[in-house]
Amino acid sequence: MSRLDLPQSRDALIDRNRPLSFTFDGRPYTGFAGDTLASALMANGVQLVGRSFKYHRPRGIFSAGSEEPNALVTLRSGARAEPNTRATMVELFEGLEASSQNHLGGVRHDLMAVNDLAAPFLSAGFYYKTFMWPRAFWEKLYEPAIRRAAGLGKLSMEADPDSYDRGYLHPDLLVIGAGAAGLMAALTAARAGAEVVLADEDARMGGRLLAEGGLLDGAPATDWVAQVLAELAALPNVRLMPRTTVFGVYDHGIYGAVERVSDHLATPGEQVRQTLWRITAKRAIMATGATERHIPFADNDRPGVLLSGSLRAYANRWGVTPQARATDPVLIFTNNDDGHRTAQSLLARGVSLAGVVDSRSGARSLGDYTTHAGAVVTGTKGRHGLRRVQIRTADGSDSWISCGVLGVAGGWNPNVQLASHHRGRPVWDGERLTFLPGPDGPAGLIPAGAACGHGSTIAALADGRRAAQTALTQLDRTAAAPALPQAEEEPSAITALWHVPGQRRAWVDLQNDVTVKDIKLSHQENMRSVEHMKRWTTLGMATDQGKTSNVTALAVMAELTGNGIARTGTTIFRPPYTPVALSVLGGGDTGANFRPRRLTPTHHWAEANGATFVEVGQWMRAQWYAQPGETHWRQSVDREARAVRAAVGLCDVTTLGKIDVQGPDAGTFLDRIYANTISTLKPGRVRYGLMLREDGFLYDDGTCACLGDGHYVVTTTTGNAGLVFQRMEFARQCLWPELDVTLISTTDAWAQIAVAGPKSRALLERVVDGFDLSNDVFPFMACAELTVCGGLPARLFRISFSGEVAYELAVPARYGHALMERLMERGADLGVTPYGTEALAVLRIEKGHAAGAELNGQTTAAMLGLGRMVSAKKDAIGAVMSRREGLADDSRRLVGLQPVDPGQKLPAGAHLFAEGAAQALATDEGWITSACYSPHVESYIALGFLEKGDQRLGEVIRCANPLEGQDISARVVPAHFVDPEGGRLRD
Amino acid sequence: MLIPHPLLGLRDAQEFTYLGDAALLNRPDPAAGEAGFADYVYLRDNPAGVHRELWFHEQGDRSWLVVTRNTLTHEILGAELARDVKLGGTA
Known part of the structure; x- marks a missing residue:
């Protein structure tokens, strides 16, 4: 409707040969390629584009750029709907859908507009002053009501489909x-x-x-x-x-x-x-x-009032002016020469001008239009769009000027x-x-x-x-100075005019509905710092961050305090400059891409064999392998655990950290890393080791294998692999750089498979290349480098987590999949069974082996019953602090627990109390760390730390989980439910 | 932030993990006992200004560095290999 018709040589930067259709609030419109949504709406005579934040006042497009406070729309629909999009920054595309926000019913007849009548109650600080009482009403009544009434657009609540x-x-x-x-x-x-x-x-x-x-x-x-x-x-x-x-x-x-x-x-x-x-x-x-600033005056927020420089931009770049009807004239209100430049631009493009209201007394026209020198705008009329503007001329008389648009030029920030x-x-x-x-x-x-x-x-x-x-x-570069193109001078000649005083509301911050009165009220209420004024009035908040209002507000405040603008200062600017979607800050790291996913060498084999996977740190590990007919995970896990105790099982344990330690001082170095002594370990032997934190608590455990003089392989728990390595590098570089030792992580280099169960030796004999596995030659805690499957280099460790005869066989990672297949094939007649982390946990709980739940950062070696492993003969990380009173006096000990009623499940995390004792913090005697159903014991079992637990075997205690109202009787038993003497794993 | 790695030049701070006060280099002799270790383990200065601190080039060459940083401005005043600092006897 208001697209300017211009000669081609001076045409706007739109492509009139490429019309684009779009909808706004469901109505179809047409624009051109090169339009923004804002310019296209103007071209179609749409002035009213939304409702204001607090008072639900009708609002129109106020600017032509990213500073836009008013024209916030919801762009697109469905999962791609994006609320609070500035229409001034949206490039028009074919089929664009946009809708206005913050109204109940249509944008023209917003039922929430009653808020405007309640304005006296919604003034500065109303959040803090109103709705204080009764207190309980805030959460249930006031806040939800305010949120519904005063808000921006709504999220789709659907997942973001884009990348x-x-x-x-x-x-x-x-x-x-x-x-x-x-x-x-x-x-x-x-x-x-x-x-x-x-x-x-x-x-x-x-x-x-x-x-x-x-x-x-x-x-x-x-x-x-x-x-x-x-x-x-x-x-x-x-x-x-x-x-x-x-x-x-x-x-x-x-x-x-x-x-x-x-x-x-x-x-x-x-x-x-x-x-x-x-x-x-x-x-x-x-x-x-x-960014241009405006000059607040009474009722300055009507659709059709906008920044003068933006008006000029719409005319020149997009060939539009924002009248509802093309014939309505345009009025300019300015305190500097820039308003006149808009007048010139509009005249040059054939727009009808109602004149320029210039607050400067000596102002003169720069073209063929009327200038009201020394005049100011004092009011407006027009319910859904500007109709008339009231001005007070230099002689003090008031008059009304009919116009459809008012451009306001208050200077540039x-x-x-x-x-x-x-x-x-x-x-x-x-x-x-x-x-x-x-x-x-x-x-x-x-x-x-x-x-x-x-x-x-x-x-x-x-x-x-x-x-x-x-x-x-x-940057130490020399640059020739390119010639500057010739341009005209553009003087400013600004005189200060920060707002037009008056009785009616004059908006400073359009987005947050903050008026000059609100700033005055905030001052009266003793908000003397700009930061306090900002928070009391909410000025400068939300999506536009006060781009069109901050400085004006400071000037109003300076006027009130008499401090001047320089001393009033600004609030702090923080990133982001304009709103940034959280999705892009995530940069695509969502869902499956949230973090790197590490797959074990046998992952694809496990996938093909019915594995359910569980995330362990970054790793995906097989949790159990469901067989046909198994409908509940417990069936699979019980079967796998039984198979290990009765025959032989295979479990991928590649994820455990492996750190290769080499050098003449490797033994000395490891003595300082581990609480127990490693340097006495002979080649071909493995030792269990405990690492402490420097504060004396347990940190990590694992095995250390000596492959040769000055060559060790340290294993860590899966979750701590990176951290232990970092700590060892810290010890090597920062604590004892004089030691000749080097470290490298080989976690990913070796595929390691646990072969566990009474038939494990029989199975391994079928894959090793002439290696003697007999108990005398290769006993419990032995290790060796060897070849398997006809020449494949491998490492073999005779270690056991399950309490059965067991080995861990390592081959170069790329052979992991093939090794798994070979072991499955060769062990078919032995009943070989792959097992997952769940059965692994059952087996280790049955055996009373500590794992992550027992090494939770609050426990000591003594609590595990391993206090004697902390050598007093040497220095090691954490050794000194482990002997301090608070830790040494802790008399909680690791025990096994078995429910008196074997069908009752013991909840991990439950706290332990003496039978008949009051259950409170003061009488707390420990907690359950790990629990499972044990197919071996045929009962639920658990491990836990109990006060003097080592002296209370046989006692019946209470396991309380008040969160779920559980209180279960359990008997204290040794932590080894399987083979307490350890004969089986040495067999 | 950018950290001037003494071997690798300017590297983005995202490649590093932060540990804290470089006083952690000065681990006491075991003879210092509980009191000496309690200071070492638990007590750190938290200066507003120049601070020497430990950074680990975890996504890089695994060097531990002593970085001198102004905690008020984030200006980096220097970076050394922690190993050199330790062997030089000052932290």
Whole structure:
């Protein structure tokens, strides 16, 4: 309706040959390629686009960029619905669906608009003042009601169907913003051969040059932009990144950026939706431009009131003006020359002007239109869109002017946010009436152009070149100075006018519905710091972070305190500059990709053999192997555990950490790592070892095998593999660097399979190459290097976790799968059975072996009954502290527990109490660490730590789990339910 | 953050894991007994300003480094191999 008809030579940056259809609140409309949702809505005469946050006032599009406070829409539908999307930043695509937010019923007849009548109760700090009583009502009544009434858009509550990526760049120079300053900076640096990344949040690079409609070198500025971009695009040392918002500055020249890779398409297709970039730049130029501010006056929030510079941008770049009816004239309200430039642009494009209201007494027109010098706007009318504007002229008389649009020009605020991300404070420039980036900004970040007060085109171009030359000099590069294109002077001549005083509400922060009155009230209520005012009024919060309101609010506050703006200061700016979706911060690390998944060498074999898997750290381990007919996991686990006790079982134990320790001082080193002595271990032998933390508690356990003089293989628990290795490196480099020893992790290098059960030796004899496995030659705790299956190098350890005769056989990882198949095939007649971690746990609980649940960081060697393993003859990590009173006096001991009623399950985590004792913290005597059903005992069994447990065998105690109201009688028994003498594993 | 690895040059802090105060290099002699170890294990300075601290290049060459960092500005003032620091006798 309001698309301007222009000669082709001066046409807007839209493609009139590519119409695009879209819907807003279900109604069909048409726009053109190159439109944003905002410009397309304007072209269709849609003024009312949403309702305000608190009062549900009708609102329209207020800006043309990322600062938009009002035009928040829900984009798309279904799982892809994205609430709170700024219509000003959405590129139009075919089939786009958008809907307005924050209303009950239609946007035109929002039932929640009654909130506006309740405005006196919703003033500054109303959260803190109202709804205080009765206290219990807050959670149940007040908060849910407020959340329903005052809110933004709603989430779809469906899983995000799109994928995300992350990337890393390391340029010499990052140029943030591709307006006049940014383009000139990038061009200067690129011609000097520097690696340059040029990022801009807009889909189209050029910044305000696309919006001003001005001339450079006598031709449209857009020609110069196109020519510079073409040159940059052709250079191999330049990366152009449109649709990329640099949202945060981090330490040491690291910048966070989001590239909206496919948000401009209906669906991403094969592409990711967005990419999170981590840009490590030697230098960066902050050419982020400036954001126009408005001038609050009575009822200034109606649809049709918008920023004057944005009005100019819509006319020049998109060829639209935001009237509901094309014939409605446009009025401008300004305190500086910039408002007149909008008037000129509009006249040049044939828009009907109602004049310019200029607060400066000596103001003169720059063209053929009426200027009301020394006048201010004092009121507006129009329920769903602007109809009339009231002005008070220099002589004090009031009059009404009919118009459909009012552009407000209050001066420009440099976008200093990034320069303040390291707590750098912007400084007030009393002449330009703006905050400028302070001297204490992030190291290596150089502000340029409008972002540091050089806002006119000619000044921005020169300043961009200056900034690039500064950066290059700092990087020891020399740069020729490219010629600057010729541009006109654009004076500002601003005089201060921060708001128009009046009785009616004048909005400062449109997004949070904060008025001048709210700021006054907050001041009256003694909120004297800007930070307090911000929180009391909520000014500057939510998606726009006060881009159009902060400085104005500070000025109002300064007026109230009489402190002046410089002393009032700003609130702290923090990342992100504009909203960033959590999905892209995750960078695709969701679901199965949340973290790396490590597969054992027998994973695919296990998969093919019915395994159910469990995550153990990053590893996927077979938990049990269901056989046909087994319907409950217990059936599988009981069968597997029985098979190990009766015949032979196979379990992949590759995931246990393996650390190869070599060197002349390896034995001495291990003596200091382990609480017990290792250096006396002879080649061909294995020893169980305990590691302590330096504070004396148990840390980890495992075996240490001596393969030869000065060559050991240490095993760790699966979960601690990385941490133990890190600790051993710490000991080697930081504590005892004088020892000649080296470490390497070989966890992934060897596939290791436990072969356990009375028939394990018989099975292994069928795969080893002439190796004597007899008990005399290769007894319990022996180890050897050998070959298997006709020449495959292997390591064999005779160690047992189950209490049966058992071995662990290691082969190079890539042979793990084949070895598993070979063992299964050769052992078929022996009843060989693969078993998973669940049966492994049953077997070790039956045998009373400690595992993670017993080594939980709160237990000591003595509690496991292994106190004597902590050698007093040597220094080792944790040895000294393990002897301190608090630990040495702990008399809880590991015991077995068996329910008096064998059918009753003992819950792990239950606390232990003496029979008949009151159950309270003071009478707590320990806890159950591990529990399972034991097919061997034919009862549920458990392990636990019990006060003086070693002296209470046979006693019946209570196992209490008050969370589930359980209180079970159990008998204290030895922790070894199987073969307490250990004869079987030595057989 | 970027850490200037003495062998590998500037590396991203994401490659490292952090341990804390480099005073952990000064493990007491066992003769120092419980009192000496209690200080070593539990007590750390937490300065606002220059701090020497241990970083482990876990996703790299597994070097333990002593990094000197200003905790107020995150400026890195230097990085040495912990091994060299220890052998040099100062931490």
